[in-house]
Amino acid sequence: MADSYQPVLGGIETHVATLASRQAARGDAVTVLTTTPAAADGRRWDDSGPVTVRRARSVADASPFDFAAYDLVHAHVSVLSPFTSRMAALAARRGVPTVVTVHSMWNGLGPVAALAASLADLRRAPVLWTAVSREAAHQLARHLPGPPSVPVLPNAVDVPPRDLHVRGAGPVRLVSTMRIARRKRPLPLLTVFEALRRSTAVDVQLTIVGDGPLRRRAEQRVRHRGLADAVTVTGRLEPAEVLHHLAGADVYVAPARLESFGLAALEARCVGLPVVGHAASGMSEFVSDGVEGWLVASDAAMVDRLRLLVEDEPLRHRVSEHNRTHPSSLTWRSALEDNDRAYALAAAPPAALARAPRPVVRGRGGESR
Incomplete structure (x- = not known):
């Protein structure tokens, strides 16, 4: 679930689309709920394929969405994500395990980010908050009323290295x-x-x-x-x-x-x-x-x-x-594993959740942190 999605090109849009397609490719039934139309940002997105895409015009338009038909909701939010924040809070309060991943820095914005989450009724909803980096997680934790640690679900890429780069004359x-x-x-x-x-x-x-x-x-x-x-x-x-x-x-x-x-x-x-x-x-x-x-x-x-x-x-x-x-350890294989651990935490009973270890982010050389 994300306010902004393909065909818009950006970090959060690329990550959500790739995560959904990777999960679908391994056999998960994945639905993306978004307010982004199929034609946006000068491009058109083909919604056919293994990922089901539901495009709503507003919260009111999406209110009949049946969250009970899903095992888990994963919401991706930035500083202001009014649609996703409200829908994630609604899903969590209906008892659906809900993970919220923050893709932005909340420091330096004053009360804006926390106030936006509060107005959407998300800040105190029973969700598992996560962030895409340790720095973002540290900043997020200061604005939340819950536990001080925020699991990290980093982004990922799988791109090959270039051939040996031999420079000739030139700039x-x-x-x-x-x-x-x-x-x-x-x-x-x-x-x-x-x-x-x-x-x-x-x-x-x-x-x-x-x-x-x-x-x-x-x-x-x-x-x-x-x-x-x-x-x-x-x-x-x-x-x-x-x-x-x-x-x-x-x-x-x-x-x-x-x-x-x-x-x-x-x-x-x-x-x-x-x-x-x-x-x-x-x-x-x-x-x-x-x-x-x-x-x-x-x-x-x-x-x-x-x-x-x-x-x-x-x-x-x-x-x-x-x-x-030296390949990066931030691959899609490791990202899927980290997301699965977060999903298991979100679905665990509250007592088990309090005792459970937090998902980790793999460091530059592949070590766990």
């Missing part, structure tokens, strides 16, 4: 994949890139893969700042085309601070790119300094780290080869 290529919207910070990314160009003699280029409400403004900034020869904004691309751009790049840049996980950055890490992002994000699930990339405390520090990577080709190669030859 160092940075890439960033995002919905070009304020929360992803595309304009500060351009400021970082401009500062990087001023601070190094190395020729460097940036490709921004994606589309969104700030695309026109970003492209205007590129032209006005004289960056048209160095910055490309591709617009929305299909997944195979995104992977093609990642495979041809040298460094991945993730400028967002309120990044609860960083699905696009995980894809880049799995392809074999060094990743540079912000330390206060959920990317700490799969990036540690000097191993898979670097997580920095500020935009100024991001400029410094990018300059080091741009100027030090052996360092770039070392991190790239580590990422290319």
Whole structure:
């Protein structure tokens, strides 16, 4: 269950659609309930296939939905998810085991996120709260009246590493994949890139893969700042085309601070790119300094780290080869196992739930945490 779903392209939409299809492929009967129409965001989604998709216009339109016909409800929410929050609370109060996964950072939003959940009657509903990263879980726990620990159900990708990346002559290529919207910070990314160009003699280029409400403004900034020869904004691309751009790049840049996980950055890490992002994000699930990339405390520090990577080709190669030859443990196989453990917890009697160990997130090298 999610307010936003395919055909909208984004982290939560991609994760929910892939989770549903993977569960259906192993034999589960999966229904997705959403308010997103089949034609949205300039695309149309084919609802035929093993996953049943129910598209409602509102809570009132979905109120006849028979939750009693299902063994479990898994609700995916962001900061504001009015439809999913209300429907999840309704399912839980009707006695259906309900897992709620938060795909956003709740700190820095004041009372907005907790107030939204309270207004939807979800905050005190008998649900199992989970989050997509440890950082998101820590922030979520501070806003909940229940137990202080929140299980982590991380996102996952299964993408192959690129072939050995041998650079020829030419610029160092940075890439960033995002919905070009304020929360992803595309304009500060351009400021970082401009500062990087001023601070190094190395020729460097940036490709921004994606589309969104700030695309026109970003492209205007590129032209006005004289960056048209160095910055490309591709617009929305299909997944195979995104992977093609990642495979041809040298460094991945993730400028967002309120990044609860960083699905696009995980894809880049799995392809074999060094990743540079912000330390206060959920990317700490799969990036540690000097191993898979670097997580920095500020935009100024991001400029410094990018300059080091741009100027030090052996360092770039070392991190790239580590990422290319050491597969991430955040695979769909492990994600399905983590979700199954959460489902078992949600379905357990309250006394058993209090004694049960929490689901764990697998660390960068495959260890449990």
